[in-house]
Amino acid sequence: MMKQITILFITLCTLHGIIIAQNKQTVYTHATLHIGNNQVITNGILAIKNGKIKAASSTYTPLATDSVIDATNQHIYPGIIAPYITLGLTEVDAVRSTIDFAEAGSINPHVRAQIAYNTDSKIIPTVRSNGVLIVQSTPRGGLISGQSSVMSLNGWNWEDATIKADDGVHINWPSLLVASGWSELGPTGWEKNKNYETQLQTLTQFLYEAKAYNKTATTTINNQKLKAMKEVFDGNKRVYVYANSAKEITEAITLLLKLEVKYPVIIGGAEAYKVPELFTKNNIPIIIGRTHALPYKEDADIYANTKLANELKNKNILFAISDEGDMEAMQARNLPFQAGTTVAFGLTTEEALQAVTLNTAKIMGIDANYGSLEIGKNATFFISTGDALDAKSNNVTTAYTNGLVVDLNNHQKELYGKYATKFGLKKQ
């Protein structure tokens, strides 16, 4: 019965379209509210109006004018945020013409993901229908890949999808090790990256020059690359540095501190738990990689990557979980389950949720309006009939971004419907 109501509701919303009027306050009652800040409110009430959250508590009394929706047995979550992802910049991994995340050259701080972000990507509707509503669309490759932007998965074009333009510059710290050759038994191993020092030198020199360049108010020669770093040094943009080993992380943070970068963020950070003081002392957050990942080293704890979240939590380091890796754009819809998996490894469900909502928003600097179901924030949330962090119960029936309805239909559901009908099966 409940399901039928839900379907009806989806249909209504779809009919109304994205521009549904919201002068009227919408109130969801009897829901389990997962606030995103480690709090959960059972039998809670969520009120939204004019795209903002007006109430999220167990005590709010709806007004007579409110449109009240009974959400008994439903769970309401803040929209899940997928940081550090190529979604929107890629369509088909194997088709070069659909790939827009890797620019030529190794120092590209001036290239911006925002304007390449494809709101009509066929992948996006499959991702948002699992509750992931915001991404940090990010370029890749080289020493400096470019600038990411925080984007909504519910937009007509890149302008109205933009949540935070050019939120940060992405640096790939050089690797100390590079893969070596093959033997008849398979890959033989790794070798020292002979170019490490050179790469490091190139990167360091660029960063120092950028800092110097942007100190001058007037300059005779325009340099796009150097100019692109201005707001990083002004403290208006993040610097995201991808580094995994303890040594690489240590070197990266040392340099960033020397450069007096205001908002450094480490991405990857597989061995961050070995050097926690670097993070706690300097108040540096981390965006970790997949929890569904095998450890790099044969001897390692076989669940090292899954346990990393808990290790960081225990050391009071601010962290978020990303989906970085193979087929990441498509896999973004599994980010809730990547978070859920950490629950078997020490986190609570609410902490796991926080690692893909409020923590992520804080790290990217959008927590004033996103990341949790707190009063005053934008109404970016979704409703699931079951626990959204567990694959078997994640069932998103309603979603909003900035108070706008999200179309939860997608190409895959359509094909499912089409063939279920062909074979006379009842689509649920």
Added chain:
Amino acid sequence: MNRIYKLIVTLALSLTAVSTYAQENTFPTNGVNTQADIYYAFTHAKIYIDPTTIVTDATLLIRNGVVEQVGTNMALPTNTVIINCTDKWIYPSFIDAFAPNIGIAENKFKGSDDTQYESNKKGAYYWNETIQPEYNAAENYSYVDAQADELRKLGFGTINTFNANGIVRGTSVVTTLAQNKEYKTLVKENATMQLSFNKGVSRQEYPTSLMGSIALLRQALYDAQWYKNETNKKETNLSLQALNYHWNIPFVFDASDKQNIVRANTIAKEFNKQFIIKATGDEYQRIQDIKALNTQLIATVHLPTAYDVEDAADAENVSLSELKHWELAVTNLATLEKNEIVFALSTQGLKEKKEFWNNLRKYIAYGLTETTALKALLTVPAEQLQISNKVGSLNIGRIANFIITNGNIFNAKTVILNNYTQGEAHSYKALQTIETRGKYVMDYDSKIQFILSGTADSPKIKLTNDTSNYKAIYKIERSLITLNYDVPTAGTIRLTGVTSPDGATLNGYGYNENGKQITWKATRTQAYQDTVKVKSDTVKVLELGHVTYPMMAYGFDTLPKTKTYHIKNATIWTNESEGIVTNTDVILQNGKIKAIGKNIVTPQGADTINATGMHLTAGIIDEHSHIAVSGGVNEGAQAVTAEVSIADVVNADDINIYRQLSGGVVASQLLHGSANVIGGQSAIIKLRWGASAEQLKIAGADKFIKCALGENVKQSNWGDKFTKRFPQTRMGVEQTFIDAFTRAKEYERKKTQSNYRKDLECEVLLEIVNKQRFITCHSYLQSEVNMLMHVADSFGFKINTFTHILEGYKIADKLKAHGANASTFSDWWAYKMEVQDAIPYNGALLHKMGVNTSFNSDDAEMARRLNQEAGKAVKYGNVSEEEALKFVTLNPAKMLHLDAKMGSIKIGKDADVVLWNTNPLSVYARAQKTFVDGILCYDITKDAQLRSDIAYERNRIIQKLITLKNSGTPVIKTMPKKQLLYDCESIEQDYIAK
């Protein structure tokens, strides 16, 4: 220095060269005749006639490079040069049974941008240039003094050399290391046929994988048999001719690790042959398996270099398996000996040949006996190479190849003084050093006295004038003396002279401190007494760890055994008509499910497991896996490679076996990749962690093969270079199948002929057509799936399983009608064009249409959470939880024809069960215990213990390494091992040695 040394050698040669000439000389002489009939006698020596026949105070008599007599009390002919070898030891010089590219230039690897499908070797040779049995090392060998001398210095006198290039490398040549014309030194041409799994510098596409190398070698050997028996030959093949011609000479196989020894031996057995297998030093890790082969080895004396673990972070790069191997490798030869495995030794594999004796002494310190070591350098290689009548001992008539030492060769202080090759002397140190050590008094001033001590060939001097010590130097070169000393404030007295033959007097002339010439004579008043304590030359034997199974992190100390388990009060997902039952007990006994029920009485001796609140399921079965494979999962060089088999290359030492047990996986089908239309045969294994490769395979399982459709087999995403191999379109794919199965039918008819050519590819294709082998086909688009079902129908067989089958939902009715199984991903898509219509509802739709459906991994990471993936069948398409779990247990068991024994919790089935902390479909679930055949292979509490054991063991060895580094042992930088993580698109084009 080198030049001086060369000069000495030359001098030595000119003295003895006469004896090396044989009586016949086919070469003209420039000048007068240089031949003579002279004997050489080496007297009063301790002589090892062979490793176990030792005579003391004996004489070795040689003439013209051959042993004339050996023993005691022999009468010497008058025309004998006598060389006194008092206190000296004589051994036959050693044989290096495996000495690649000595005097034979190595082939250089030439890179190429183009794909090469045909052999670049011109002429009537085998189709694949890595098969070159016609190569004859004897025709290509020429003496290279630097290489020969390097080995001679170590005491070697004979080598078996060949060109180490290719899978069939051709025949080797045995030669002495005499510095002479090749026609004088060759002992045996075509001594052995050399084989390996490494295609060497060949740029021909096939093979690209280890399993391809195995298949190619087998096919070549079968081709040779056919060629031999073919009476009315319609083709000439010089390679096969050569292989047949040399069929009965020893075949030596260059294996690159312990598992390859077993693989090589399997081929030997197939052809009723016994290979001699070159090993690499890790045999001790699976010694029972090696022993069971009952084959002879050529072992290495290589030892892994110590690791630099000074930096805590860098130390983490080196794995426990490498640390343990570094520590235990030194036990390898003793382990071989203890297990009565016959082996020869070789210098091959040493980074520097001069490490040979140091390493061998270490092996001896760790238990190898000296006699076995000597046999491995003398009689064993002589027998292996079938040259015992010429070398390996000093019996009469043998080539006069021997070394003279100043003591036991295994003693660190012992020096090889001379190495005689074919009676020709190579002198590395004077045979007799005049003993000038002792106390001397000077004739012109009896207050001047000096003591010479230290070594006989460079004694140290202490010179005194009455009670004062004077600074002095002393040198002896042959019998010439230099003696200088400083008179304080006056100057240096410089003396030169000669010693008497017994060293009792030294005399000569010189200049005093004023430059006035003087004569001098010093007389020994006291003989030398060795009061200096000789430093112990024995290798310090350290305490060692032990072998684990497998020899890596998380390995078992001893192989675990099946026990009786009483699992109490669990929620059991039976996968049977009983459905999910609560508060139920299960008994596992003798590897089977013995009983299921409520409140069962605990059998005697059973371990009880309180499973209250926990869930018990059948073990997960992964229909599509690429873990535990050595040397590549794709033989991608041809469109049809049915001849290759993953079963040949199962790798028992893959950490992913253990990792997947932690996700409740108990069995996996290890599939060939999807690079070609008809790929290779699969292996179905149980994850019996610790067992050897052979034991992992499920005995009696039905046979399967991988086929593939679409972009991969068309090479669509391989880059612009790959546009030549047929097929490049889906149209061509159909024709490739039809052609292959038609060839199989024709082959079946050919097989009735008396001498048919055994074609390994067609043998397997025929099994498919005859329903003795079943297809798992990589597939995406509905069109191509439909096509293959039609092709199969037209040949009268069915496609067993479509794997991936991402558009299966579009033709679910057709799949059902055909009777195909579907093994799909839960939700993958968007990685290439042909998966644009892939939907996560695929599994549910197929299942609802009555197609037996499973979720597989194709990924080492996803494999260990297939339970979560099954949960997605609930999310996408609302499959019931009970049925969803079957997607990763019973359903794959059915499609692999294993459901009679696996896939559900039923009395009598294999005890492959998993205990979970919560609903197994949840992301919150973790396997607590995984049983395979009733053996507890993974246990979450034991896992924690293992991690602390790993940390302990690593630290123990690291401490040892640090101590060694601090004491000056050379170390190398640590680098992490790269993990073998294959998916079905992994292509290793150039895995060969660069």
